[in-house]
Amino acid sequence: DAGVTQSPTHLIKTRGQQVTLRCSPKSGHDTVSWYQQALGQGPQFIFQYYEEEERQRGNFPDRFSGHQFPNYSSELNVNALLLGDSALYLCASSLGQGQAFGSGTRLTVV
């Protein structure tokens, strides 16, 4: 039984570009949440998807958007990348409460 998988593991982008990160939830999970974790900081909640809709959102600008597909997988899109967007992006899935995390995508914006 695969856990939460994320791709790619590492990514380098240039300021102003757009990026798409992908997440496959743990088998049986129907809810996906995305977090941004800057170096040395705790994860910051970006948003959560359930039944293909954004259910909750943290304090992130509209440059951050997402999508959930019928198979519960999810994408995180970030437009007009800023240097400050460099971070580890974590995906977590759940069925009810109790989130399982993926290993994350390390995004570097240069």
Place this chain on the structure above:
Amino acid sequence: GENVEQHPSTLSVQEGDSAVIKCTYSDSASNYFPWYKQELGKRPQLIIDIRSNVGEKKDQRIAVTLNKTAKHFSLHITETQPEDSAVYFCLLGFQKLVFGTGTRLLVSP
């Protein structure tokens, strides 16, 4: 919005000692209180959780206590071992999910 305070930010103990980390929150609607452990360069791992209908839960050397009246919950690690060294986060959320600021635990042999 939800506010979570986690203390201490760093904690150094000798192997075999106990460690206690506390999170205080403001959202009374919260009913689920998990703790995560994150080792350097790795994903957060759920280590224990508690629901608001119980006051304490224990799993071997790890326990979590909840005081809903005072709005705080704590992680207790007994007989600490060097492999317990990591950053520990509480997570809270009913409408929006909020991690605590993290506690860096260092267990010295």
